[in-house]
Amino acid sequence: MVKNMILRCSGCNREYPFGTYSCKCNAGVLLAEYKFKKVKSVVEIEDHSKPGIWRFSNVLPDVKECFSFNEGGTPCIKSQKIGPKNNILLYIKDEGRNPTGSFKDRAATVLVSTEKELGHRDITTASSGNAAGSLSLYSTLTNMSLYIFMYQPTEGKFLHTVSFGHKIFLVDSTKESDAHQMAEDASKKFGWSWLTTMSSANPFNIEGYKTIAYEIVRDIGLPDVVIIPMGSGTLVLGIWKGFNELIQMGIISKLPRLIGIQSEQVNPIEQAYQRGETTVRPVTPGKTMATGVVVDNPGIAGSVALNAIIETGGLVISVSEENILNSFKLLPKEEGIFAEPTGALSVAGLKSCLDKKIVLEGQKVVCINSASGFKDLSAFKKVKRSGFQVKNVPPNLDLVEDFLNKQKEKDDSYIV
Ligand SMILES: [Zn+2]
Structure with a gap:
Protein backbone atom coordinates (compact mmCIF):
# COMPACT_ATOMS: atom_id res chain seq x y z
CA MET A 1 0.00 0.00 0.00
CA VAL A 2 1.19 3.49 -0.85
CA LYS A 3 2.80 5.10 2.19
CA ASN A 4 4.79 8.09 0.98
CA LYS A 40 19.01 22.42 -5.52
CA SER A 41 17.67 21.19 -8.84
CA VAL A 42 15.07 18.94 -10.47
CA VAL A 43 17.86 16.63 -11.67
CA GLU A 44 18.56 15.67 -8.02
CA ILE A 45 15.12 14.11 -7.59
CA GLU A 46 15.16 12.13 -10.84
CA ASP A 47 15.67 8.37 -10.86
CA HIS A 48 16.92 7.40 -14.30
CA SER A 49 16.36 3.71 -13.66
CA LYS A 50 12.58 4.31 -13.87
CA PRO A 51 10.65 4.67 -17.15
CA GLY A 52 8.64 7.67 -18.38
CA ILE A 53 7.35 10.11 -15.80
CA TRP A 54 8.20 7.57 -13.08
CA ARG A 55 11.71 9.03 -13.12
CA PHE A 56 9.98 11.46 -10.74
CA SER A 57 8.85 8.53 -8.56
CA ASN A 58 10.26 10.28 -5.48
CA VAL A 59 7.33 12.68 -5.77
CA LEU A 60 4.70 10.24 -7.07
CA PRO A 61 2.73 7.54 -5.18
CA ASP A 62 5.15 4.69 -4.30
CA VAL A 63 3.22 1.94 -6.07
CA LYS A 64 4.77 -1.56 -6.21
CA GLU A 65 4.64 -1.58 -9.99
CA CYS A 66 4.45 1.41 -12.30
CA PHE A 67 2.86 0.75 -15.69
CA SER A 68 4.68 3.07 -18.04
CA PHE A 69 4.86 3.39 -21.81
CA ASN A 70 7.67 5.95 -21.73
CA GLU A 71 5.30 8.88 -21.47
CA GLY A 72 6.54 12.40 -20.63
CA GLY A 73 9.98 13.76 -21.39
CA THR A 74 8.45 15.93 -24.12
CA PRO A 75 10.58 18.77 -25.47
CA CYS A 76 10.21 22.47 -24.76
CA ILE A 77 10.76 23.63 -28.32
CA LYS A 78 12.24 27.10 -28.69
CA SER A 79 10.12 29.13 -31.08
CA GLN A 80 11.92 30.10 -34.27
CA LYS A 81 9.43 32.64 -35.57
CA ILE A 82 6.45 33.53 -33.34
CA GLY A 83 8.70 34.30 -30.34
CA PRO A 84 11.31 36.44 -32.15
CA LYS A 85 8.58 38.31 -34.11
CA ASN A 86 6.94 39.35 -30.84
CA ASN A 87 10.18 39.92 -28.90
CA ILE A 88 9.46 37.21 -26.36
CA LEU A 89 11.39 34.07 -25.46
CA LEU A 90 8.74 31.53 -26.43
CA TYR A 91 8.85 27.77 -25.90
CA ILE A 92 6.23 25.26 -26.91
CA LYS A 93 5.98 22.21 -24.67
CA ASP A 94 4.96 19.57 -27.21
CA GLU A 95 2.76 17.07 -25.41
CA GLY A 96 1.76 15.63 -28.79
CA ARG A 97 4.88 13.46 -28.52
CA ASN A 98 3.46 11.28 -25.76
CA PRO A 99 2.74 7.59 -26.61
CA THR A 100 -0.89 8.20 -27.64
CA GLY A 101 -0.22 11.72 -28.86
CA SER A 102 -1.64 13.60 -25.89
CA PHE A 103 -0.83 14.87 -22.40
CA LYS A 104 -3.42 12.48 -20.96
CA ASP A 105 -0.81 9.70 -20.94
CA ARG A 106 0.82 11.35 -17.92
CA ALA A 107 -2.43 10.98 -15.98
CA ALA A 108 -3.27 7.52 -17.34
CA THR A 109 -0.01 5.93 -16.18
CA VAL A 110 -0.57 7.12 -12.61
CA LEU A 111 -4.28 6.27 -12.67
CA VAL A 112 -3.88 2.66 -13.79
CA SER A 113 -0.83 2.06 -11.59
CA THR A 114 -2.68 3.25 -8.48
CA GLU A 115 -5.80 1.28 -9.46
CA LYS A 116 -3.68 -1.83 -9.83
CA GLU A 117 -2.17 -1.17 -6.39
CA LEU A 118 -5.72 -1.05 -5.02
CA GLY A 119 -6.46 -4.42 -6.64
CA HIS A 120 -9.15 -3.10 -9.00
CA ARG A 121 -9.80 -4.80 -12.33
CA ASP A 122 -12.61 -2.91 -14.11
CA ILE A 123 -12.47 0.77 -14.89
CA THR A 124 -14.65 3.31 -16.68
CA THR A 125 -14.15 6.78 -18.10
CA ALA A 126 -15.92 9.48 -20.10
CA SER A 127 -14.03 11.24 -22.86
CA SER A 128 -14.22 13.09 -26.15
CA GLY A 129 -11.21 11.10 -27.29
CA ASN A 130 -7.76 11.79 -25.86
CA ALA A 131 -8.40 10.33 -22.41
CA ALA A 132 -10.20 7.38 -24.01
CA GLY A 133 -7.21 6.53 -26.20
CA SER A 134 -4.80 7.03 -23.37
CA LEU A 135 -6.66 4.94 -20.81
CA SER A 136 -7.18 2.28 -23.49
CA LEU A 137 -3.43 1.91 -23.92
CA TYR A 138 -2.65 1.88 -20.21
CA SER A 139 -5.53 -0.51 -19.39
CA THR A 140 -4.12 -2.86 -22.01
CA LEU A 141 -0.71 -2.69 -20.32
CA THR A 142 -2.27 -3.69 -17.01
CA ASN A 143 -4.77 -6.26 -18.36
CA MET A 144 -7.64 -4.25 -16.92
CA SER A 145 -11.10 -4.04 -18.53
CA LEU A 146 -12.05 -0.54 -19.63
CA TYR A 147 -15.59 0.72 -20.37
CA ILE A 148 -15.63 4.05 -22.20
CA PHE A 149 -18.45 6.57 -22.55
CA MET A 150 -17.40 8.65 -25.56
CA TYR A 151 -18.84 12.05 -26.39
CA GLN A 152 -18.57 13.33 -29.97
CA PRO A 153 -15.06 12.03 -30.67
CA THR A 154 -13.18 13.02 -33.80
CA GLU A 155 -12.85 10.15 -36.28
CA GLY A 156 -9.14 9.79 -35.52
CA LYS A 157 -9.61 9.62 -31.76
CA PHE A 158 -12.50 7.20 -32.11
CA LEU A 159 -10.65 4.78 -34.41
CA HIS A 160 -7.51 4.97 -32.29
CA THR A 161 -9.56 4.08 -29.20
CA VAL A 162 -11.40 1.27 -31.02
CA SER A 163 -8.05 -0.30 -31.97
CA PHE A 164 -7.34 -1.35 -28.38
CA GLY A 165 -10.48 -3.49 -28.20
CA HIS A 166 -12.12 -2.12 -25.06
CA LYS A 167 -15.89 -1.59 -24.80
CA ILE A 168 -17.12 1.80 -26.08
CA PHE A 169 -20.53 3.45 -25.58
CA LEU A 170 -21.05 6.45 -27.88
CA VAL A 171 -23.25 8.83 -25.87
CA ASP A 172 -25.93 10.47 -28.00
CA SER A 173 -26.36 13.85 -26.31
CA THR A 174 -25.60 17.53 -26.81
CA LYS A 175 -23.89 17.78 -23.42
CA GLU A 176 -20.45 16.42 -22.60
CA SER A 177 -21.48 16.32 -18.92
CA ASP A 178 -24.05 13.60 -19.76
CA ALA A 179 -21.21 11.24 -20.69
CA HIS A 180 -19.49 11.98 -17.37
CA GLN A 181 -22.71 11.36 -15.47
CA MET A 182 -23.19 8.03 -17.23
CA ALA A 183 -19.66 6.92 -16.37
CA GLU A 184 -20.14 7.95 -12.75
CA ASP A 185 -23.52 6.19 -12.49
CA ALA A 186 -22.14 3.09 -14.24
CA SER A 187 -19.26 2.95 -11.78
CA LYS A 188 -21.78 2.75 -8.90
CA LYS A 189 -24.12 0.34 -10.66
CA PHE A 190 -21.50 -2.10 -11.96
CA GLY A 191 -18.72 -1.64 -9.40
CA TRP A 192 -16.23 -0.18 -11.88
CA SER A 193 -13.59 2.35 -10.83
CA TRP A 194 -14.39 5.80 -12.21
CA LEU A 195 -11.24 7.15 -13.83
CA THR A 196 -12.54 10.25 -15.54
CA THR A 197 -9.55 12.52 -16.02
CA MET A 198 -10.96 15.37 -13.95
CA SER A 199 -9.31 16.32 -10.68
CA SER A 200 -12.63 16.07 -8.83
CA ALA A 201 -12.94 12.36 -9.73
CA ASN A 202 -9.45 11.17 -8.85
CA PRO A 203 -6.43 12.87 -7.24
CA PHE A 204 -3.89 11.12 -9.44
CA ASN A 205 -4.63 12.95 -12.68
CA ILE A 206 -2.94 15.95 -11.14
CA GLU A 207 0.02 13.85 -10.01
CA GLY A 208 0.67 12.90 -13.63
CA TYR A 209 0.23 16.42 -15.00
CA LYS A 210 2.45 18.04 -12.38
CA THR A 211 5.48 16.40 -14.02
CA ILE A 212 5.06 18.94 -16.86
CA ALA A 213 6.14 21.69 -14.43
CA TYR A 214 9.12 19.60 -13.29
CA GLU A 215 10.27 19.08 -16.88
CA ILE A 216 9.81 22.76 -17.80
CA VAL A 217 11.97 23.96 -14.89
CA ARG A 218 14.59 21.25 -15.53
CA ASP A 219 14.80 22.05 -19.24
CA ILE A 220 14.47 25.84 -19.50
CA GLY A 221 14.39 27.17 -15.92
CA LEU A 222 11.51 29.17 -14.43
CA PRO A 223 9.26 30.83 -17.05
CA ASP A 224 7.40 34.11 -16.45
CA VAL A 225 4.18 32.82 -17.96
CA VAL A 226 2.71 29.41 -18.82
CA ILE A 227 -0.28 29.38 -21.21
CA ILE A 228 -2.49 26.29 -21.00
CA PRO A 229 -5.56 24.99 -22.87
CA MET A 230 -8.39 24.73 -20.33
CA GLY A 231 -11.41 22.41 -20.34
CA SER A 232 -12.11 21.18 -16.80
CA GLY A 233 -8.95 22.93 -15.54
CA THR A 234 -7.31 19.69 -14.36
CA LEU A 235 -4.19 20.20 -16.51
CA VAL A 236 -3.85 23.73 -15.15
CA LEU A 237 -4.20 22.43 -11.61
CA GLY A 238 -1.57 19.75 -12.18
CA ILE A 239 0.94 22.27 -13.55
CA TRP A 240 0.15 24.64 -10.64
CA LYS A 241 0.78 21.83 -8.14
CA GLY A 242 4.09 20.95 -9.79
CA PHE A 243 5.39 24.51 -9.52
CA ASN A 244 4.19 24.69 -5.90
CA GLU A 245 6.09 21.53 -5.01
CA LEU A 246 9.23 22.93 -6.65
CA ILE A 247 8.90 25.96 -4.37
CA GLN A 248 8.56 23.67 -1.32
CA MET A 249 11.75 21.88 -2.37
CA GLY A 250 13.56 25.20 -2.72
CA ILE A 251 14.22 24.74 -6.46
CA ILE A 252 12.29 27.85 -7.53
CA SER A 253 11.30 30.87 -5.46
CA LYS A 254 8.02 31.93 -7.06
CA LEU A 255 5.15 30.68 -9.20
CA PRO A 256 4.99 31.59 -12.88
CA ARG A 257 1.83 33.34 -13.99
CA LEU A 258 -0.59 30.69 -15.29
CA ILE A 259 -3.02 31.68 -18.04
CA GLY A 260 -5.89 29.31 -18.87
CA ILE A 261 -7.35 29.42 -22.39
CA GLN A 262 -10.91 28.45 -23.23
CA SER A 263 -12.89 28.57 -26.46
CA GLU A 264 -15.48 31.36 -26.60
CA GLN A 265 -17.98 28.62 -27.47
CA VAL A 266 -17.50 26.70 -24.18
CA ASN A 267 -16.09 29.01 -21.52
CA PRO A 268 -17.64 28.39 -18.08
CA ILE A 269 -14.39 29.09 -16.22
CA GLU A 270 -13.69 32.30 -18.13
CA GLN A 271 -17.25 33.48 -17.45
CA ALA A 272 -16.78 32.92 -13.72
CA TYR A 273 -13.45 34.79 -13.90
CA GLN A 274 -15.11 37.73 -15.70
CA ARG A 275 -17.88 37.85 -13.08
CA GLY A 276 -15.27 37.93 -10.33
CA GLU A 277 -16.69 34.71 -8.89
CA THR A 278 -14.74 31.74 -7.57
CA THR A 279 -17.46 29.18 -8.30
CA VAL A 280 -17.86 27.94 -11.87
CA ARG A 281 -21.38 27.45 -13.23
CA PRO A 282 -22.34 25.17 -16.16
CA VAL A 283 -22.89 26.67 -19.62
CA THR A 284 -24.71 25.57 -22.77
CA PRO A 285 -21.89 24.64 -25.13
CA GLY A 286 -21.57 26.04 -28.65
CA LYS A 287 -19.61 24.49 -31.52
CA THR A 288 -15.84 24.72 -31.36
CA MET A 289 -13.07 23.10 -33.36
CA ALA A 290 -11.17 22.74 -30.07
CA THR A 291 -13.11 19.60 -29.19
CA GLY A 292 -10.72 18.58 -26.41
CA VAL A 293 -11.87 21.42 -24.16
CA VAL A 294 -15.61 20.98 -24.55
CA VAL A 295 -16.48 20.75 -20.86
CA ASP A 296 -19.81 22.45 -20.22
CA ASN A 297 -19.79 21.70 -16.50
CA PRO A 298 -16.29 21.54 -14.98
CA GLY A 299 -17.82 21.47 -11.48
CA ILE A 300 -15.54 21.77 -8.50
CA ALA A 301 -12.47 20.93 -10.64
CA GLY A 302 -13.01 24.17 -12.58
CA SER A 303 -13.50 26.25 -9.45
CA VAL A 304 -10.33 24.92 -7.80
CA ALA A 305 -8.34 25.51 -11.01
CA LEU A 306 -9.67 29.06 -11.28
CA ASN A 307 -8.55 29.81 -7.74
CA ALA A 308 -5.12 28.31 -8.48
CA ILE A 309 -4.77 30.59 -11.51
CA ILE A 310 -5.74 33.65 -9.47
CA GLU A 311 -3.14 32.68 -6.82
CA THR A 312 -0.43 32.92 -9.50
CA GLY A 313 -1.60 36.39 -10.60
CA GLY A 314 -2.84 34.78 -13.80
CA LEU A 315 -6.14 34.92 -15.63
CA VAL A 316 -8.51 33.02 -17.90
CA ILE A 317 -9.10 34.14 -21.48
CA SER A 318 -11.55 32.96 -24.15
CA VAL A 319 -10.50 32.93 -27.78
CA SER A 320 -12.55 33.06 -30.98
CA GLU A 321 -12.86 30.23 -33.48
CA GLU A 322 -11.09 32.42 -36.04
CA ASN A 323 -8.13 32.88 -33.69
CA ILE A 324 -8.01 29.11 -32.98
CA LEU A 325 -8.09 28.29 -36.70
CA ASN A 326 -5.35 30.81 -37.50
CA SER A 327 -3.09 29.53 -34.71
CA PHE A 328 -3.75 25.94 -35.76
CA LYS A 329 -2.62 26.83 -39.31
CA LEU A 330 0.34 28.86 -38.07
CA LEU A 331 1.95 26.26 -35.78
CA PRO A 332 3.15 23.78 -38.44
CA LYS A 333 4.07 26.52 -40.90
CA GLU A 334 6.01 28.72 -38.48
CA GLU A 335 7.28 26.28 -35.88
CA GLY A 336 7.01 22.80 -37.42
CA ILE A 337 4.57 21.70 -34.71
CA PHE A 338 1.53 19.76 -35.87
CA ALA A 339 -0.98 20.33 -33.08
CA GLU A 340 -4.66 19.49 -32.82
CA PRO A 341 -6.90 22.59 -32.61
CA THR A 342 -7.18 22.17 -28.83
CA GLY A 343 -3.38 22.25 -28.58
CA ALA A 344 -3.30 25.41 -30.70
CA LEU A 345 -5.54 27.12 -28.11
CA SER A 346 -2.47 28.13 -26.12
CA VAL A 347 -0.95 29.93 -29.11
CA ALA A 348 -4.32 31.54 -29.86
CA GLY A 349 -4.32 32.67 -26.21
CA LEU A 350 -0.79 34.01 -26.57
CA LYS A 351 -1.98 36.21 -29.44
CA SER A 352 -4.72 37.68 -27.23
CA CYS A 353 -2.23 38.15 -24.39
CA LEU A 354 0.18 40.01 -26.67
CA ASP A 355 -2.61 42.19 -28.11
CA LYS A 356 -3.81 43.09 -24.60
CA LYS A 357 -0.24 43.56 -23.24
CA ILE A 358 -0.77 40.76 -20.71
CA VAL A 359 2.43 39.13 -21.98
CA LEU A 360 5.21 41.69 -22.29
CA GLU A 361 8.30 41.95 -24.47
CA GLY A 362 11.31 40.08 -23.11
CA GLN A 363 9.28 37.59 -21.08
CA LYS A 364 9.96 33.86 -21.05
CA VAL A 365 6.71 32.14 -22.05
CA VAL A 366 5.72 28.48 -22.36
CA CYS A 367 2.69 27.49 -24.45
CA ILE A 368 1.44 23.95 -23.87
CA ASN A 369 0.46 22.01 -26.98
CA SER A 370 -1.77 19.39 -25.41
CA ALA A 371 -2.03 16.91 -28.33
CA SER A 372 -0.86 15.97 -31.79
CA GLY A 373 -2.61 17.07 -34.99
CA PHE A 374 -2.77 13.40 -35.96
CA LYS A 375 -5.55 13.01 -33.36
CA ASP A 376 -7.85 15.26 -35.39
CA LEU A 377 -6.90 15.24 -39.06
CA SER A 378 -10.45 16.21 -40.01
CA ALA A 379 -9.75 19.69 -38.62
CA PHE A 380 -7.52 20.32 -41.61
CA LYS A 381 -10.58 20.14 -43.85
CA LYS A 382 -11.43 23.57 -42.47
CA VAL A 383 -8.15 24.98 -43.72
CA LYS A 384 -8.49 26.69 -47.08
CA ARG A 385 -5.26 27.56 -48.79
CA SER A 386 -4.81 30.23 -51.37
CA GLY A 387 -2.26 29.74 -54.09
CA PHE A 388 -1.04 26.54 -55.69
CA GLN A 389 -0.05 23.83 -53.22
CA VAL A 390 -1.64 20.55 -54.22
CA LYS A 391 -2.60 19.38 -57.72
CA ASN A 392 -3.67 16.05 -59.09
CA VAL A 393 -1.46 15.27 -62.07
CA PRO A 394 -1.08 12.45 -64.59
CA PRO A 395 2.44 10.95 -64.89
CA ASN A 396 3.57 13.74 -67.19
CA LEU A 397 6.26 16.22 -66.11
CA ASP A 398 5.29 18.71 -68.83
CA LEU A 399 2.04 19.29 -66.97
CA VAL A 400 3.97 19.74 -63.70
CA GLU A 401 6.08 22.36 -65.46
CA ASP A 402 2.94 24.00 -66.71
CA PHE A 403 1.48 24.12 -63.20
CA LEU A 404 4.73 25.51 -61.80
CA ASN A 405 4.66 28.27 -64.41
CA LYS A 406 1.15 29.16 -63.33
CA GLN A 407 2.04 29.28 -59.62
CA LYS A 408 0.85 32.83 -59.24
CA GLU A 409 -2.64 31.97 -60.38
CA LYS A 410 -5.23 31.93 -57.64
CA ASP A 411 -6.06 28.34 -56.89
CA ASP A 412 -7.83 27.00 -53.83
CA SER A 413 -7.24 23.41 -54.87
CA TYR A 414 -6.15 22.16 -51.45
CA ILE A 415 -9.55 21.62 -49.95
CA VAL A 416 -9.66 18.00 -48.90
ZN1 LIG B 1 -13.38 18.45 1.76
Missing part, protein backbone atom coordinates in the same frame (compact mmCIF):
# COMPACT_ATOMS: atom_id res chain seq x y z
CA MET A 5 1.82 10.46 0.81
CA ILE A 6 -1.52 11.39 2.27
CA LEU A 7 -4.45 12.99 0.48
CA ARG A 8 -5.79 16.34 1.68
CA CYS A 9 -8.97 18.09 0.56
CA SER A 10 -8.26 21.54 -0.87
CA GLY A 11 -11.69 22.66 0.34
CA CYS A 12 -12.02 21.53 3.97
CA ASN A 13 -8.40 20.46 4.71
CA ARG A 14 -9.50 16.99 5.85
CA GLU A 15 -6.93 14.18 5.50
CA TYR A 16 -7.63 10.92 3.68
CA PRO A 17 -5.64 7.73 3.05
CA PHE A 18 -4.58 6.37 -0.33
CA GLY A 19 -7.59 4.83 -2.05
CA THR A 20 -9.94 7.78 -1.42
CA TYR A 21 -11.15 9.47 -4.59
CA SER A 22 -12.94 12.62 -3.43
CA CYS A 23 -14.16 14.49 -0.36
CA LYS A 24 -17.83 14.61 0.53
CA CYS A 25 -17.62 18.33 1.35
CA ASN A 26 -17.77 18.97 -2.42
CA ALA A 27 -15.82 22.19 -1.87
CA GLY A 28 -12.43 20.99 -3.01
CA VAL A 29 -10.39 18.26 -4.70
CA LEU A 30 -8.03 15.82 -3.04
CA LEU A 31 -4.36 16.71 -3.42
CA ALA A 32 -1.52 14.29 -2.67
CA GLU A 33 0.82 15.61 0.02
CA TYR A 34 4.42 14.42 0.43
CA LYS A 35 7.25 15.29 2.77
CA PHE A 36 9.79 17.09 0.62
CA LYS A 37 13.52 17.45 1.21
CA LYS A 38 15.27 20.63 0.13
CA VAL A 39 17.22 20.12 -3.09
